Amino acid sequence: MATLVDVVGKCEYPGRGLAIGRDSDGLPFAAYWLTGRSPASQQRELVVSAEEIVVQELGGGGADELRHYTAAIRTEDWFIVGNGTHVSELAGTHADCVDLQVALRNIDYEPDPPIRTPRIFAGAVVEGPELLDVVVGSARSYSADQVQHPSLFLRRSEEATAGVVTTYSGTAAQVTTDGYPSVVSVKVEWESLPDLLWSRLDPSLRVALVVIPLLTDSFEGSILRAR
Template identity: 60%
Template sequence: MTGLGELVGASEYPGRGLAIGRDVDGAGFAAYWLTGRSPASKQRKLVVSEHEIVVEDLSGGATDDLRHYTAAVRADDWIVVGNGTQVAELAVARRAGQDLQLALRDHGYEPDPPIRTPRIFATALVDATEVTIGSARSLPGAEEFVQHPSLHLPVLPPGTAATVSTYNGSSGTVTVSGIPQTASLAVPWTAVADLIWQQLNPALRVALFVTPLEASTFEAAILR
């Protein structure tokens, strides 16, 4: 498999991205990163509490659901990570025992034409089993329709991650992605933040977190 760092660095502008996996020692982790082109997109920060990580505005302007949202929710035995309002809604579905691959079908891409940014998400049990990752994206060539590519992995081997990003083009030519992939990983989870951060274009990167899955809260997350 391609390395996680190589996948992250393969495009100049990945938009938002996430990864969920196990490091070389078998420890589970989740990562989420933001990049942005506009001044408003760059004026954001991550706010960590025990059971949520929220993307908040730094400019003092009005809240915008496309840029300000809950990016991660955790319970005692699971986590949900993603790039928008679907995270809180999928967490409710998870608490109700629903299959999130099916629950994802209730969601569409972001209402931001002409780009139509995919809504991405991942979920797993805290022991890094029952991993599901996917997106709601526009159908190429028939953008009024929504497709929901997803991947379910009952078990992730050590040194493996599942990852997805909203885009895979450049800042000048935004190309929609939302296609889940698997990647290899040769570092401990504590090094994943630096691995990803160094691959992001310094002119575009905004924020990043990496959190261990088995911690009881998000307060052990590493932030950039």
């Protein structure tokens, strides 16, 4: 099984990526990272509050929903992370007890032709050190008017493993859309991941990264890395 660190560094331009799972000690965590090619994409930051993590423009300038959005939402017993405004939509439907895999079917890929970037997300129920009903998936373009919704469901996340998905898998010069979730191994404690993952992202493209402990019902204790 590939490791999370290897998957994050397997390509030059992963776009945006996320992981959710349990570390080598069995502690639950999530990670979210941003890379960008354009100056506008690189002028972003992750802002952590108690129950949300927001991607916003450096300096608090004008918003663009393709680049600025709520990336993660936490409640007392569940967590959702993703790369766009669909995170808030999925959080709302999940609060109404709609299964995340069912709710995913109503999500479209990003309106950014010709790339048609996948919308990725992960969600789970958090019960102490357990992650239950884990869903990792995406809405990706099959053709100009068809959407695929590949998803991975784990009734229980096993120790030292994580589900992971990225928007791209190519280079900055030749963007290749991805959006296919997979399971990877996590051979370290979650506190080691920020430096390990950050070091595997291309320095000219990396924007920000956050690794989030999920033992508490807030995002306090998250570890950020930024340009």
